[in-house]
Amino acid sequence: EIEVEYLKTGLAARTASLAKGYDAVCAFVNSDVGTKTVEALHEAGVKLILMRCAGFNNVDLERAKGYGMTVTRVPSYSPEAVAEHAMALALTANRHTHKAYIKCRENDFSLNGLMGVDLYKKTAGIIGTGKIGMAMARICRGFGMRVLGYDMYPNPNNDIEYVTLDELLAQSDLISLHCPLTEQTHHLINRESIAKMKDGVILVNTSRGGLVNTEELIEGIRKGKFFAVGLDVYEEENDKVYEDLSGTILQSSTMARLLSFPNVMVTSHQGFFTREALEAISRITLENAAAFEKGETLVNEVTK
Numbered sequence: 001e002i003e004v005e006y007l008k009t010g011l012a013a014r015t016a017s018l019a020k021g022y023d024a025v026c027a028f029v030n031s032d033v034g035t036k037t038v039e040a041l042h043e044a045g046v047k048l049i050l051m052r053c054a055g056f057n058n059v060d061l062e063r064a065k066g067y068g069m070t071v072t073r074v075p076s077y078s079p080e081a082v083a084e085h086a087m088a089l090a091l092t093a094n095r096h097t098h099k100a101y102i103k104c105r106e107n108d109f110s111l112n113g114l115m116g117v118d119l120y121k122k123t124a125g126i127i128g129t130g131k132i133g134m135a136m137a138r139i140c141r142g143f144g145m146r147v148l149g150y151d152m153y154p155n156p157n158n159d160i161e162y163v164t165l166d167e168l169l170a171q172s173d174l175i176s177l178h179c180p181l182t183e184q185t186h187h188l189i190n191r192e193s194i195a196k197m198k199d200g201v202i203l204v205n206t207s208r209g210g211l212v213n214t215e216e217l218i219e220g221i222r223k224g225k226f227f228a229v230g231l232d233v234y235e236e237e238n239d240k241v242y243e244d245l246s247g248t249i250l251q252s253s254t255m256a257r258l259l260s261f262p263n264v265m266v267t268s269h270q271g272f273f274t275r276e277a278l279e280a281i282s283r284i285t286l287e288n289a290a291a292f293e294k295g296e297t298l299v300n301e302v303t304k
């Protein structure tokens with residue numbers, strides 16, 4: 001039997017001691033599970049870190065391993081949820097639905113600034129052809145697009161045309177990022193890779209903010225390189241994500257600058273947020289905990 005205590009505060013170095021007396025903590029993408037937190041969790045006697053998300057770049061895995069702690073995740077809960085959001089961002093930023101909504105509410109029925117481009121017969125480039133990337137590939141095909149894929153570890157079973165990263169950048173009209181954030185993928189989208197893209201490209205990032213060098217993205221947007229940009233994740237998001245800061249003065253201008261562009265659409269890490277995904281996340285997280293308790297093989301362990 002698993003006893004769960006819900007705390008309002010998020011997991012960070014200062015709150016880790018609240019886990020004292022428990023075997024496990026459950027954390028999310030916006031938790032700070034860095035070195036200090038892992039140390040504090042170890043001191044509190046925690047043996048298991050249950051990540052209730054797919055990515056785990058916010059966890060100091062080496063330190064956790066060093067303490068003999070186990071970290072599990074939920075590798076896949078609804079790849080379609082994220083892929084559908086990626087397409088929603090591409091469509092919104094492309095067709096300016098967010099602006100049209102406000103215009104119509106203000107009795108402004110003009111079409112000024114609303115022109116988009118067809119996706120039909122265009123080329124989609126999927127960077128990272130895992131579960132979400134392949135779901136996005138299927139969606140793009142449904143739109144009548146040609147789909148190219150780039151992956152560091154191409155999967156021969158995937159029904160996708162693999163090309164090099166440079167070929168993908170040069171040929172795609174829509175580029176969607178679906179690879180994890182690692183040392184190799186950090187700032188994958190930067191001044192050089194942006195220069196290799198087609199003029200008028202649409203870029204969507206629902207993976208991790210660190211994949212994109214935001215300053216260089218802004219530079220590209222200013223030069224008119226992008227037809228549209230859709231971001232569900234961005235660098236610096238950890239201080240803001242899931243917080244209502246509507247009454248505060250933002251201390252960083254990066255987000256304000258991004259939002260000042262008419263062809264940029266930003267959401268706050270909500271790609272995963274569907275009813276089906278939340279149900280799957282809770283079920284799989286509890287299965288991970290139960291398997292740990294029973295000493296069974298942990299299929300979703302990342303500390304192996």
Ligand code: NAI
Binds near residue numbers: 075128132180270272
């Ligand atoms: P996955 O593990 O199924 O696929 C990732 C793919 O990226 C794999 O095919 C892998 O070979 C590839 N890859 C690894 N290193 C690469 C590199 N250097 N260059 C190119 N490709 C590389 O993961 P899944 O489930 O498709 O998730 C992808 C990412 O989406 C996660 O890492 C996470 O960061 C993000 N995500 C975002 C969510 C949101 O709410 N916005 C929710 C869930 C995941």
